[in-house]
Amino acid sequence: MTVQAASMPVTAAAPAKQRRFHMRPSRIVINIVLAAIAIFWLVPSVGVFIISLRPNSDFEVSGWWTVFTAPAQLSFSNYQQLFSAGFKAGGVLDSLTTSIAITVPVTVLVTVISSLTAYSLVFGRWRGRTAVFLLIVALLVLPLQMALIPVASLYKVFDNATGLPLFGSVVGTIIFHVAFGLPFGIFLMRNFYSGIPHDLLEAGRIDGAGEWTLFRKVVMPIGIPALASLAIFQFIWVWNDLLVALIFLSGNPHETLTLFLYGQTRALASNYWIISTGAMISIVIPLIVFFAFQRYFVRGVLAGAVK
């Protein structure tokens, strides 16, 4: 839950502690300014949460901030109403499951394939590893718009050849997401594996361990923190995607949560209760992931300072 646990002065020396209590005027100003900023940062989330708890008729008449004088009007009826549609395609619960059905496989595939590729890049002994790694680095910032048209055509060719629809399907969306998750995944895992001494693997090789055993028994266990960072980063990245879903799920009755929300924007003013409630539902899982694995998420973000 801590962004930077090390900064807590748990064992500060007594004199230092005393000095801390004498706050200089500039310190007080800094505290006040940062408190104001923190409130400013909380307002949008709090606001949209309160809107989701109010009847839509109230939304059009008075601002959400008026609830502080009349909190009794709050209820979960908007949620009940959205959930009452059940798992019908186009409903919020169906969107929630579609988002999960896309995000979980992508996360698993990206972490596994990235670690395999990174293993090969770090511990393999084939020529051209540096060149491949630099290509991966170049692909890190490639706009995915550069791939939309040919991949859509590829999918359609595949559809015609096999009769299995990829375009407009969850599987097609997953395939595209994985491809654009790989450069970052390989980059992150390769950097992490570079810190593992080669001697460790050499010893295993001399003992006769195969590459698969070395990967599974030596490298993977060491790489777990990096894998966790990558998985969380990838999860939130895909969960929040709109563009890929917009294109590769087009025509599919099942929508992701972002598509569900975007679909509501056409009639913004009249159905903001759906938007606010849907937005809250869409951030519940990322928020849980964030608070549960904040340390790993921050690490992923630090490494992701290139994406």
Next chain:
Amino acid sequence: MAVVAPTTDAPAEVPGGEVLPSSSKHAGGGGFRSHLGSLVFLLPGAVWLALIVVYPLIATVIRSFFDASGQNFIALGNYKAIFSTTDIIVALKNNVVWVVLFPFLVTFFGLVFAVLTERIRWSTAFKTIVFMPLVFSATAAGLTWASIFFIDPHTGMVNAAIQGAANAINPPGLYPIDPSTGQTVSGLVATGVETGPGNTLQSKDTVSAGSTIEMGMIGISPETLTTNGATTAVAPTASSGAINGLVWRDFSPTHPTARGQVFPDEDGIPGLHLALLSGSGTSVATTTTAKNGTFSFPNPGSGDYRVQVTATNFQAGFNGIFFLGTQSLTPTSSLNPTLSAIFSLPIVDIAMIIAYLWIWAGFAMVVIGAGLAALNREVLEAAQIDGASEWQTLRRVTVPMLRPVLVVVFVTMLINVLKIFDIILNMPAASSQGGAATLAVDIYNDFSSPTGEGLAAALAVVLFILVVPAMLFNLKRIRG
């Protein structure tokens, strides 16, 4: 590189030899097998990237030289087509607005937050609060901020705040006239009144002490009158030494065309601020109409006066700024359409940049904070021992030492906003989508249109070319 360091420092504690696989059954694993093994490991990633990233990259470049059907080679035809419309000017302009403002602002806020949080005790809480919006999708964040910027002060928080301030400084009148909706004060004239200087009305005739005056107005809704507590109009009676009068709504439902007569189903106009003007036009006394519309100036003295209905009565209230629209913050009305597309600064761009800062400032803060934590403290302490103030230390020592980290944050955010897409689909009002579009939005729109594939490919190549410098920057940085 400082920023990537937290992950490249890899295993803090590499397990010892005991973790090594004990299976000696796999004896005979030689050079060849390990080569083969690691190449097999490479296979899934390589195939996936080759098929879905590298091949499409090349195919898109080729596709951009073919027409909409994809059958006919038209060389630079698509590029000529996209650069001959104002769409691309608008998109490039918006991309430039984002690129010029956003990376700088987010880096600045990230630096300020990172430095300031080192000086408070609740830095963990602060960082968590500011960092949390990063888990919001740009879709959810855009919709959230759209509600904050709604035009109606009843629902839009920013406009509510502005309205509160505006009303405190300059309270609206009871009978606001909104010129933006085509209303004018002259539309209120019915009987015995005419328009005066400014947004005022005044009695057509002069009046002197001991006599009465009636002023009829129309165009005021019965609802407004009810809200203001109006009662049935009562004709004024003369009293010596005073000017008595009536201002009433000169419209009777039972006599819709009759003017100038006070009917029993006509209301007075209450709460009007009136001024008594002397012959030279200066105000000598003021009063306010009663609920039944009557008023009285008790001791005006001798002379001829006019009664003025002051402009404050018609002062329009603040009705909200259309933050989600594309009206320009720069004056462009006198420019031709092309120049206007280039130089206009849509207000919604600023609103979106604020929302996007809300998402990303935490990222900048955490990355810069990590860089700050990795700085050599001795250098900072030496600077302070040498008598540098905190500000001087920050300006002359900390920031220059942080430069590499700041550049990384800046470039990362620059790449991010070059591709900006989701928030533009979700935050501006529907009518403003076109004016707020960026390259990525145009690509999507062209891609979705039946004849736009060639154009979308050309636009994608343009976007790719814009990203290339950042790509080279990363390559240079990684190679060291």
